[in-house]
Amino acid sequence: MNIDSSLDQLNYEKYAKTLSAFKDAKAKKVDDGYELTYDIKNKEDFTKLANASGNKDQLEQFESQVDKVKGNAVLKVNKDNHIDSYKLNAKLTKDDETADMKTNVTYNKLNEIDEIKIPDEAKDAKKIEDLQGGSSSSSSSSSSNSSDKAS
Numbered sequence: 561m562n563i564d565s566s567l568d569q570l571n572y573e574k575y576a577k578t579l580s581a582f583k584d585a586k587a588k589k590v591d592d593g594y595e596l597t598y599d600i601k602n603k604e605d606f607t608k609l610a611n612a613s614g615n616k617d618q619l620e621q622f623e624s625q626v627d628k629v630k631g632n633a634v635l636k637v638n639k640d641n642h643i644d645s646y647k648l649n650a651k652l653t654k655d656d657e658t659a660d661m662k663t664n665v666t667y668n669k670l671n672e673i674d675e676i677k678i679p680d681e682a683k684d685a686k687k688i689e690d691l692q693g694g695s696s697s698s699s700s701s702s703s704s705n706s707s708d709k710a711s
Contacts, residue, residue, distance in 0.1 A: 578689075579612065581611070582633075585597055596634070603628060606631075629650070629651070630651050630653075633646070634646070645664070646663070648661065648662065649662055650660070
C-alpha cells in the first residue's frame with residue numbers, strides 16, 4: 561500500500577476533485593444545500609465510485625474478493641458548495657457470504673483552524689520507504705569497507 565496515496569485522500573481539495581462518479585447521481589435540494597445520491601446496483605458501479613477515490617491498491621484487492629455489490633453513496637454539499645458529509649452503505653457478496661460496508665465522513669471546521677507550522681526537521685525528513693530501502697545498501701557498503709581495510 562502506498563502511504564502517499566492514502567494520505568492524499570485526507571486532503572479535502574484533492575478529495576473534492578475526485579467526485580466525477582457523482583455526475584450521474586440524483587440531486588435533491590435539502591434545507592442547507594444538496595444531497596447527491598449515487599446508486600450502486602452492481603460491482604461495476606462500485607468500481608467506478610472507488611476509481612474516483614484514487615486508491616487503486618485497495619480496489620485491486622476488492623475486485624478479487626467480491627462478486628456482487630449493492631447499495632448507495634450519499635454526498636451532502638452545503639449552500640457554500642463545500643462538502644459536509646459522505647456516507648457509503650453497501651452490501652458486498654462473495655459466493656454465499658455477505659458483508660456490510662458502512663463509511664461515514666464528516667467535514668467540519670474547514671478554514672477555521674490556526675495555521676499549522678511544520679518544523680524544519682519534518683520538512684527535511686526522509687520518507688519511510690527511502691529509509692527501508694537505504695538500510696540494506698548501507699550495511700552492504702560498510703561490509704565492503706571493512707574488507708578493504710583487512711587486506
